[in-house]
Amino acid sequence: MEIHYKIIGILLIALAFVHVIFPKYFKWEKELKSLSLINRQIMKVHTFFIALVVFLIGLLCLTSANELINTELGKKVSLGFGIFWSFRLIIQFFGYSSKLWKGKKMETIVHIIFSILWAYLSYVFMKVYLT
Secondary structure, three states, rough: HHHHHHHHHHHHHHHHHHHHHHHHOOOOOHHOOOOOOHHHHHHHHHHHHHOOOOOOHHHHHHHHHHHHHOOHHHHHHHHHHHHHHHHHHHHHHHOHHHHOOOOOOOHHHHHHHHHHHHHHHHHHHHHHHHH
């Protein structure tokens, strides 16, 4: 199971760094212009902190896999991560409109990849807690 935590660590650290391209990729300068200053800043600040938390979870998995798997506290932390990523998996299907990806090859591929990723994260973290 440790290898899965190491893989998850690498994947989450990579995902955290992908957040750097969000403003340019999603054209936030243009798209967010109509929002109030507070809403624009909330988008940017929350994206930063989401990326930071994802990075830190990845770093924890990469550096402390054994403790997360084999200690009571680690198992409870893993349960929390499992719940978090399970909700993220649910949001993948019910929080985003299928209009965003259906009929679009690249967006559908991304949707499938992230659905698999969220399911993998959920499974691994929950399995550690339940064993």
